[in-house]
Amino acid sequence: xxxxxxxxxxxxxxxxxxxxxxxxxxxxxxxxxxxxxxxxxxxxxxxxxxxxxxxxxxxxxxxxxxxxxxxxxxxxxxxxxxxxxxxxxxxxxxxxxxxxxxxxxxxxxxxxxxxxxxxxxxxxxxxxxxxxxxxxxxxxxxxxxxxxxxxxxxxxxxxxxxxxxxxxxxxxxxxxxxxxxxxxxxxxxxxxxxxxxxxxxxxxxxxxxxxxxxxxxxxxxxxxxxxxxxxxxxxxxxxxxxxxxxxxxxxxxxxxxxxxxxxxxxxxxxxxxxxxxxxxxxxxxxxxxxxxxxxxxxxxxxxxxxxxxxxxxxxxxxxxxxxxxxxxxx
Amino acid sequence: xxxxxxxxxxxxxxxxxxxxxxxxxxxxxxxxxxxxxxxxxxxxxxxxxxxxxxxxxxxxxxxxxxxxxxxxxxxxxxxxxxxxxxxxxxxxxxxxxxxxxxxxxxxxxxxxxxxxxxxxxxxxxxxxxxxxxxxxxxxxxxxxxxxxxxxxxxxxxxxxxxxxxxxxxxxxxxxxxxxxxxxxxxxxxxxxxxxxxxxxxxxxxxxxxxxxxxxxxxxxxxxxxxxxxxxxxxxxxxxxxxxxxxxxxxxxxxxxxxxxxxxxxxxxxxxxxxxxxxxxxxxxxxxxxxxxxxxxxxxxxxxxxxxxxxxxxxxxxxxxxxxxxxxxxxxxxxxxxxxxxxxxxxxxxxxxxxxxxxxxxxxxxx
Numbered sequence: 001x002x003x004x005x006x007x008x009x010x011x012x013x014x015x016x017x018x019x020x021x022x023x024x025x026x027x028x029x030x031x032x033x034x035x036x037x038x039x040x041x042x043x044x045x046x047x048x049x050x051x052x053x054x055x056x057x058x059x060x061x062x063x064x065x066x067x068x069x070x071x072x073x074x075x076x077x078x079x080x081x082x083x084x085x086x087x088x089x090x091x092x093x094x095x096x097x098x099x100x101x102x103x104x105x106x107x108x109x110x111x112x113x114x115x116x117x118x119x120x121x122x123x124x125x126x127x128x129x130x131x132x133x134x135x136x137x138x139x140x141x142x143x144x145x146x147x148x149x150x151x152x153x154x155x156x157x158x159x160x161x162x163x164x165x166x167x168x169x170x171x172x173x174x175x176x177x178x179x180x181x182x183x184x185x186x187x188x189x190x191x192x193x194x195x196x197x198x199x200x201x202x203x204x205x206x207x208x209x210x211x212x213x214x215x216x217x218x219x220x221x222x223x224x225x226x227x228x229x230x231x232x233x234x235x236x237x238x239x240x241x242x243x244x245x246x247x248x249x250x251x252x253x254x255x256x257x258x259x260x261x262x263x264x265x266x267x268x269x270x271x272x273x274x275x276x277x278x279x280x281x282x283x284x285x286x287x288x289x290x291x292x293x294x295x296x297x298x299x300x301x302x303x304x305x306x307x308x309x310x311x312x313x314x315x316x317x318x319x320x321x322x323x324x325x326x327x328x329x330x
Numbered sequence: 331x332x333x334x335x336x337x338x339x340x341x342x343x344x345x346x347x348x349x350x351x352x353x354x355x356x357x358x359x360x361x362x363x364x365x366x367x368x369x370x371x372x373x374x375x376x377x378x379x380x381x382x383x384x385x386x387x388x389x390x391x392x393x394x395x396x397x398x399x400x401x402x403x404x405x406x407x408x409x410x411x412x413x414x415x416x417x418x419x420x421x422x423x424x425x426x427x428x429x430x431x432x433x434x435x436x437x438x439x440x441x442x443x444x445x446x447x448x449x450x451x452x453x454x455x456x457x458x459x460x461x462x463x464x465x466x467x468x469x470x471x472x473x474x475x476x477x478x479x480x481x482x483x484x485x486x487x488x489x490x491x492x493x494x495x496x497x498x499x500x501x502x503x504x505x506x507x508x509x510x511x512x513x514x515x516x517x518x519x520x521x522x523x524x525x526x527x528x529x530x531x532x533x534x535x536x537x538x539x540x541x542x543x544x545x546x547x548x549x550x551x552x553x554x555x556x557x558x559x560x561x562x563x564x565x566x567x568x569x570x571x572x573x574x575x576x577x578x579x580x581x582x583x584x585x586x587x588x589x590x591x592x593x594x595x596x597x598x599x600x601x602x603x604x605x606x607x608x609x610x611x612x613x614x615x616x617x618x619x620x621x622x623x624x625x626x627x628x629x630x631x632x633x634x635x636x637x638x639x640x641x642x643x644x645x646x647x648x649x650x651x652x653x654x655x656x657x658x659x660x661x662x663x664x665x666x667x668x669x670x671x672x673x674x675x676x677x678x679x680x681x682x683x684x685x686x687x688x689x690x691x692x693x694x695x696x
Contacts, residue, residue, distance in 0.1 A: 064675060082683035116694045117687045119662065122680060205653065285363030308497070 002058045003264070004251025005042070005073065006081070006244070007035050007065035010104025010132055011217060013247040014042030016050055021091065021252050025049035026244050035065050036274050039072055043270040058257060059264045060084075060250030064106070071293050071301040072274065074263040077253045084249030086110050086117050089213050091252070092239050097209040100228070100236075101245075102198065102218035104131045109203045121202055129197035131218045133166045137173065137190060141183060145221075148187060152223025155188035163193025191223040195231050210234045215242040272296065279328060281305060292325060299325050331355060331430075331456045334397035336385040337362050339554040340483065341579065343511050344476040345401070351468035351514075352461050359392035362557040366391055371670055373421055379639035380558055380669045381551035386418055390425070399430045474519050475510065480578050482506050482526045487574070490567030491541035494534040500564055502529050541572040542688050545626045547619040548637035549645045552668055553577040559637055560674050562666065562681065566635065569685045574631075576600075576622060577615070600625060607651050616644035620651050623663060627655075632688045633662035635681075640669035662688060 001024065006013040012035060016025040027045035031038045047054065061067075061075040062084040070078045085108070089096050099110040107130050111119040123130065138145040159181050162172040169190065176186050212234050218224055219242040229236050241248060277292045277299075290310055293301040299322055302310040310328075314321030332355045335345045342358045349356035360366070362384055370387030389400055402415050415433045422429065432449050482503060490499040506526030513522040544566060552559050554577055566573050576596065584590030585597065600621030601611070611617055623634045636652055638645030649665045656663040664684045666677060 064679070080679045080682040080686070082679065083686040114694065116690050118660070118691065119656070120683060120687065122676070124667065207657070285360055285365045287364055312497075 001054055001056055002060070002251040002255045003043075003046070003056050003073075004247035004249070004254065005039060005059070005061045005063075005066075005069045005075070006084070006246035006250060007031070007039060007061070007063040007069045008081075008104050008217075008246070009064055009106065010135075011243075012038035012042050012063075013244050014039070014046055015241075015244050015247040015251055016046050016054065017248065017251040017255070019255065021248070021255065023241060023244070023248065026241070026247070028243055035068060036072060036276070039069055040270045040272075040274070043073070043267060047267055047270070054267060056262060056264045056267070058251075058254035058259045058262050060252070060254035060257075062246050062250040067303065068293075071303070073269050074265040075254075076259040076263050077250065077257050079250060079253050081106070081246050082108060082110060082120050082122070083117075084246045084253065085215065086112065086120075086249070087252055088245040088249035089215070089239070090115060093211060093213060093237065096211050096213050098212040100198075100203075100212060100214045101216040102130060102214075102224070103216040106130065107198055107202050107216075109206060109208075111206055111208075119206060121204065121206065123202050129163070129166075129194040129201070131216075133169075134190075134194070134218065134221065134224075137170070140170075141187070143183075149191075149220070149222035149224065151184050152188040152191050152221075153226060155182070155184040157182075157185050158192060159185045159189035161186065161189040161193040163197040169193060187223060188227075191221070191227040192231070194224060195227040199231065208232055208234070211237055213237050213239060215239055215245045217243050219243065278304070281309070281328065283307070283309060290328075298322070331399050332357050332397045333399045333401055334359055334389070334392035335401045336388045337555070337557065338385075338551065339556070339579070340476075340479040340507060343479055343507065344472045344579075346511070347475045348468045348472035351471045352465045354457070354461055357392050357395050357397040359388040359397075360395075362388065362555075367670055373425065377641055378417075379642050381549075381555070381639055382414060382418075383670065384555075384558055385414065386421060389418065389422060389429075390427070393422070393427045393429055397429065399432060401432045401434060403434045471516065471519070474516060475513070476579050476583075478510055478519055478523050478526075479507060480580055481523060482510065482530065485527060485530050487563070487567060488572060489530050489533050489535060490564070491570055491572035492535040492537065492539050493568075494536055496568050498533050499530065499567070502533050505529055539570065541570050542632040542685065542692065543630075544571050544573055544633050544635055544688070545622060545631055546573055546575040546577075546635050546637060547615070547622045547626075548577075548635075548648075549615055549639055549642050550577045550582060552637040552639055554579075558639070559666075559668060560672075560677050562635060562637060562677070565678060565681050566685070569682065571632075571685060571688075574626075576618070607655065608647075612644050612647050614644035616648045619645065619648040620655060623652055623655055623661070624659070627659045627661035632692060633664065633684065635684070636663055636665040638665065638667055640667050640672075662691070 002017045004015045010031060012029050012031055014027045015023050017023055025046045027042040029038045029042055059073060059075045060077040061069040062079050062081045066078050085099060085101050089099050094115055097112055101108045107123045109121050110117055135145055138148045159176050162168045173186055214236045219238045225236055272295050275294045277294060278289050281288050281290050286306055288305045291304045292299045302314050302321060302325060305311055310324050313324040333349050334357045337359055346356060346358055366387035367384060369390045370383035374383050374386055419431055486499055486503040493499045506529045509525055510522040513519045546553055553575055563573050581593050584593045600618045603624045604617040604621035607620055608617060619636060626634055652663045
């Protein structure tokens with residue numbers, strides 16, 4: 001069995017797959033600013049769901065906190081989320097030509113031709129048009145994010161909402177509310193503007209051909225799904241595990257890597273007490289913030305140092321690494 | 331008189347050599363660090379590009395250490411680099427720092443010499459006869475060291491793509507460059523090159539590996555300085571990619587002097603190739619970025635990484651056209667827009683995904 005962990009900006013996804021890449025158990029959790037706790041909880045959920053004893057043969061980590069996840073549980077494969085997403089889709093739908101992925105703070109487009117990724121793009125510094133903004137606006141309108149999409153479908157008169165920037169979008173939404181527009185119409189308008197924003201800023205003129213697969217947390221949102229279909233004039237396919245695709249991709253990569261012996265520290269990691277600590281290294285003008293991962297009172301990993309003074313020492317041996325860190329703490 | 335100069339790749343090594351050989355006092359600014367960037371960002375306009383901010387930071391730190399003469403290249407429009415010396419002068423003066431500024435003209439022609447007349451007159455008072463008479467020799471030593479740096483760096487590009495232990499080549503390159511830095515005479519430089527090549531040669535390599543080939547194109551500061559581009563060249567190399575670039579000190583200096591036939595021919599070739607997309611010379615590296623991408627595609631390269639600072643006019647123009655080139659030729663191009671607000675994790679993610687994609691394409695299409 002293989003474990004795939006995808007730690008994104010807002011949520012953590014953990015899946016357990018078998019040798020045929022079938023999902024046996026899965027967990028989808030909000031980080032709530034505590035990715036370590038989320039990863040541990042995810043593993044606990046998996047253990048509970050699987051029921052039977054689990055023997056892990058390989059672990060893959062992906063997402064923006066993939067390195068943290070890898071240090072924490074011990075991963076055999078650490079892969080960027082773009083590759084992980086593409087790998088997950090290819091087997092599910094071999095002739096896929098476009099993958100649209102909208103997550104918490106990232107949105108991506110992946111273009112495939114003849115089963116090969118030929119182009120991709122990711123949103124730049126701006127997070128307009130991603131899940132976290134939808135979250136905020138749903139909260140502001142006092143409706144749950146789960147109902148958000150459904151409400152959009154009930155709109156009969158979609159309102160135009162400025163979508164270039166979330167700050168303007170919010171201002172415009174308030175303005176439209178004050179003019180007396182229905183909440184449904186405003187939500188539908190917001191969906192339209194987010195889709196336009198995505199197409200202008202992320203896909204930027206890339207050729208979007210069918211079949212189009214839409215995944216990531218935002219794919220749950222029916223309003224966005226409908227707005228995408230309207231804008232593209234194409235059918236949008238949402239895979240069954242649309243919100244777990246990154247984790248599935250990571251598990252699949254771990255299986256393909258076929259580690260002779262997994263680096264996984266064991267399912268007990270879910271119960272270990274982990275903490276992090278950081279210090280500013282004063283070795284040079286770079287003043288790197290060095291992060292330490294502490295388990296059972298001992299530093300087990302270290303990163304963030306540009307020169308490799310501490311992390312290299314850890315890579316050589318744990319004793320040496322601990323000496324390096326200790327010398328800094330004086 | 332204490333001369334200083336900005337950091338840019340290995341520039342400090344040969345600038346230092348020139349000053350040292352001519353017997354002129356100098357100060358090498360502290361290595362570009364977070365502090366450098368913070369100083370540069372604090373004292374410059376928010377919208378100006380990253381190279382400007384880092385160079386300004388270098389100058390402030392060097393002046394703090396007692397430098398009193400700044401040597402800086404100038405260039406012409408349309409790139410804002412042409413205004414760097416003028417704007418930075420004003421900022422440093424506003425900060426109450428005292429120094430003298432020498433602009434090295436981008437092209438050595440009569441107007442440039444006339445413009446520098448006052449500076450030259452001023453300088454004459456400070457320099458001894460010995461300084462002046464040894465200067466041509468110092469320039470020669472500087473040139474030799476620069477060529478030596480480039481030779482070692484180019485070798486490292488090949489070795490890094492095949493290294494067995496990740497990061498080893500970079501350590502050895504730094505060691506080789508440190509040895510070169512110490513060489514004082516022409517003969518010592520020759521020895522340092524041989525020694526440096528031996529050091530790099532000692533890196534364990536997987537000779538059977540067929541690395542991907544990627545060319546880095548774009549704005550020259552971002553291409554040449556690892557502090558500005560967050561080590562793109564090294565990151566790609568350590569992912570097993572053999573990197574090529576045409577932006578080197580020698581190529582830019584030869585161009586501004588109007589010499590070096592091969593160099594000129596190469597640039598002209600790139601320029602001509604760009605004309606099918608661009609009807610005229612936009613300036614700076616814009617046309618070259620486009621033309622080089624087209625020709626690299628034809629030469630069988632696996633892809634191109636295009637680097638530019640945020641808000642850089644010539645390269646913004648290029649990036650729009652490169653989208654088209656990439657689509658027309660079915661050739662992967664990754665544009666990275668760099669500024670101080672970009673987080674390094676994102677750059678790494680994009681580069682990793684790019685390399686995965688190139689690997690994938692190679693396995694499938696070749």
